[in-house]
Amino acid sequence: MAPAPAAPLLAGFGDVLGWLFAAVIALVHGITLVVGALWWLLGLIFWPVGQLLGFVIDILGAVFGWLGTVIYDVVADIAPGATFYIDLISFGKGGWGDDLWTGLQLTLKLAVISLSIGLTIGLLGAGAKLAPNKWLNIIGNGYTTLIRGLPELLTLMLIYYGLLFGLQGLLSTGILPLLCDGTGLPDKLALIGLGEDAARICVSTTVQIDGFSAGVVALSLVFGAFSTEVLRGAILAVPKGQLEAARAIGMSRRLTIRRILLPQVWRYAMPGLGNLWLIMIKDTSLVSVIALDELMRKTSIAVGVTKQPFFFYSVACLIYLAITGVSMIATTRIERWASRGVRRA
Numbered sequence: 077m078a079p080a081p082a083a084p085l086l087a088g089f090g091d092v093l094g095w096l097f098a099a100v101i102a103l104v105h106g107i108t109l110v111v112g113a114l115w116w117l118l119g120l121i122f123w124p125v126g127q128l129l130g131f132v133i134d135i136l137g138a139v140f141g142w143l144g145t146v147i148y149d150v151v152a153d154i155a156p157g158a159t160f161y162i163d164l165i166s167f168g169k170g171g172w173g174d175d176l177w178t179g180l181q182l183t184l185k186l187a188v189i190s191l192s193i194g195l196t197i198g199l200l201g202a203g204a205k206l207a208p209n210k211w212l213n214i215i216g217n218g219y220t221t222l223i224r225g226l227p228e229l230l231t232l233m234l235i236y237y238g239l240l241f242g243l244q245g246l247l248s249t250g251i252l253p254l255l256c257d258g259t260g261l262p263d264k265l266a267l268i269g270l271g272e273d274a275a276r277i278c279v280s281t282t283v284q285i286d287g288f289s290a291g292v293v294a295l296s297l298v299f300g301a302f303s304t305e306v307l308r309g310a311i312l313a314v315p316k317g318q319l320e321a322a323r324a325i326g327m328s329r330r331l332t333i334r335r336i337l338l339p340q341v342w343r344y345a346m347p348g349l350g351n352l353w354l355i356m357i358k359d360t361s362l363v364s365v366i367a368l369d370e371l372m373r374k375t376s377i378a379v380g381v382t383k384q385p386f387f388f389y390s391v392a393c394l395i396y397l398a399i400t401g402v403s404m405i406a407t408t409r410i411e412r413w414a415s416r417g418v419r420r421a
Contacts, residue, residue, distance in 0.1 A: 148162060161384075164387065165391060172378045172388070176374055176392075176395070179373065179374030180371050180395060182288075182368070183357075183361075183370045183371040183372075183399075186292060186295065186360050186363065186368075187356055189292050189296075190291075190292050190296045190299055191353060193292065193296035193300070194296040194297070194303060197296060197297070197303075198301075198303030198304045198306070198307050199307060201216050201219060201220060201303075202216075202304050202305075202307035202308040202311060204216030205220070206311060216304065219301060219304070222301075223297050224301050224302065228362055231294050231298060232291065232294040232366065233365075235290050235294045236285060236290040236294075237366075239285055240285050287363065287366045287367060287368040288363075288368060291360075291368055294363075295363075298359065299352060299356050303345075303349060306349055309348075310340075310341045310342075310343075311337065314336075314340045314344070319336060339414075346411045350407030354400050354404070357396070357400060360372075371392060371395060371396075375388050375392040
């Protein structure tokens, strides 16, 4: 008997591969839409709060502006030379206050978004490492071992420059158009309403990776790997007898997790997660190496222009210390809230 021809088998494999690629692209597109919708919803919810805070900030700005003018006049009379440094960090023309403020905003935005994504990754990673499935254990252990074993700067470089040059090299070989044709990816994406994505992916000749996105991905992966271990330890710290009792009285698995497990997990995990948050605040300075204008890069630019390294780096130190100080107060209050009703020794 003659062997079956390989062409139908390869065509079927290419079709399956095409649908797999289309599903991944659709998933990424869907996640992007969901994140955008969430940001819009949060903006809509907090818009009145933002307006109120803006009004309060305007009043405080006027008050502190008046106080600053008074203090500036006093300093000018007592120590005329000190006004030079005050002018350097002032807002407006000739001062670097606006630039430092912009860098601080980007730093906080980067940290908050990375915290949200990293915490989600940590929950998934902890679930994978504690799952009864062997393959999930392997994936969770492999992820934490790899990310925790690499320096954060190297992880950022691999994501930004590695993906950039790797994808650009793939495009230069001409494999991508052949892969799109062989898998029928454009037709499959058109069927699910993503025809424009097919045009960008299959016809593109250049690759552009946003520095902010690369920074978020790198910091999220690092935070997720370390928070995986923190959350895994917190889950194991919850007494098993409480979970067994919940099942014994008829609670569903979902209700047990929501009413019994998660409230106690946060109580055990908050000290470790708070520490990881402080570390990530400092790690945001690493994204300055990919020309993202966060606080550290703005400080370096100011140093290069003014030739005042000690002064501006001292100002950056004070800003970082202020952020960590406020964060420590906030995490302490969250820990107390999570431990409410628990008897203290």
